[in-house]
Amino acid sequence: MSPMYWALIGLLGLILLGFGLRSFVLGGFQRGGSGDPAEGSPVEVPMAPLQKRAWWGLGIGVVISAALAAVVIAAGPENYSQDRGTRLLTYGIFLAGVVGYLIVIRLTRGGEAASGILLDERDRAILSRALVVSLVTGFLTLTAWAVALTEVYWEARAIPIDVPSFIWWSTFIAALLGREVGILMGYAGWHSHGEG
Amino acid sequence: MAKAEIKNRIRRLRFEHGEMTQQELANRAGCTRQTIVLLEQGRYVPSLALAFRIARTFGAKVEEVFEWNEREVEG
Incomplete structure (x- = not known):
């Protein structure tokens, strides 16, 4: 098959x-x-x-x-x-x-x-912190790609043409998933005080 | 070291206001029911704005709903 x-x-x-x-x-x-x-x-x-x-x-x-x-x-x-x-x-x-x-x-x-x-004040505070988690997740994904590509293609001195596309898609999806995880972490107990 | 605790009488006040449900209070105060549940359990301290809205829903002053206690904690 x-x-x-x-x-x-x-x-x-x-x-x-x-x-x-x-x-x-x-x-x-x-x-x-x-x-x-x-x-x-x-x-x-x-x-x-x-x-x-x-x-x-x-x-x-x-x-x-x-x-x-x-x-x-x-x-x-x-x-x-x-x-x-x-x-x-x-x-x-x-x-x-x-x-x-x-x-x-x-x-x-x-x-x-x-x-x-x-959406109330607690949700908004959690959402704003989740965006930070999203950014960090995207940054870590890019770092992982940079390290992996450098190690794997060091000898070739060039990367395959498909790799930039994979980098974009994986970073985009990781950032989206990071946002959702950040929201769920917020509800799991990060946020206990209203602001203002 | 002094540690501040904020307690509230929300659950008691709901009883005194015609057994108002958490959802009704949430709708009138402009928050989600989850926030009301956490407030009643003492797991969330509201912003000043939300504290005022909750107090006004009950026709009370903020200090009649929320109580600020300061106690000494070792460490």
């Missing part, structure tokens, strides 16, 4: 894994209390809208990243740019991820808006 076949099988598996994670995360969310004063404060804190989106973004991002990596590895990094079908497949996977995320945002927006405020 062709490597492309295995890549598609892997992609389907990752999508199923993503749905499994989604059920796990939302199942945890639904165990939270109703907010009725008679119950007192629930032990589990309900997820904020931004936190839910971060989980979705992280899940979709991981699935898309793994799928892209699987396709490139299956096709062979050296042959990636020569095969038009492989290139189109990677663009399609990336677009599917972006469209999937936008659909999730659109579908969940109605319920979130009806239930109250989407």
Whole structure:
């Protein structure tokens, strides 16, 4: 069987894994209390809208990243740019991820808006710190590329033509995932004081 | 070393205001329900602006909702 076949099988598996994670995360969310004063404060804190989106973004991002990596590895990094079908497949996977995320945002927006405020002072503070995590993640990705390329292609004194494209995509995706991780870290306990 | 603690009476005040739910209070004070839950658990200290909005939701002064305690801590 062709490597492309295995890549598609892997992609389907990752999508199923993503749905499994989604059920796990939302199942945890639904165990939270109703907010009725008679119950007192629930032990589990309900997820904020931004936190839910971060989980979705992280899940979709991981699935898309793994799928892209699987396709490139299956096709062979050296042959990636020569095969038009492989290139189109990677663009399609990336677009599917972006469209999937936008659909999730659109579908969940109605319920979130009806239930109250989407973003408050705590969310904004967490979001601004998450952008720092995103920048650091992007910087670390570029550093890893610089070190790896220098070591691998030292003798050749030149890098393959596809590498700049890989650098751009990986840095872009790493920065996006870094933002989502930064948001989730913020909700995990970084931020305990309002500002101003 | 002095360590400041800010306590609040939000949960009590919700009871006294017709058993207001956390979601209702969050909507009226302009924050998420998660922030109200954390405030009640003492895991989040609000900004001055949010403290004023919460107090006004209950028709109370800030110091009637939030209490500032300073205690000596060794170390």
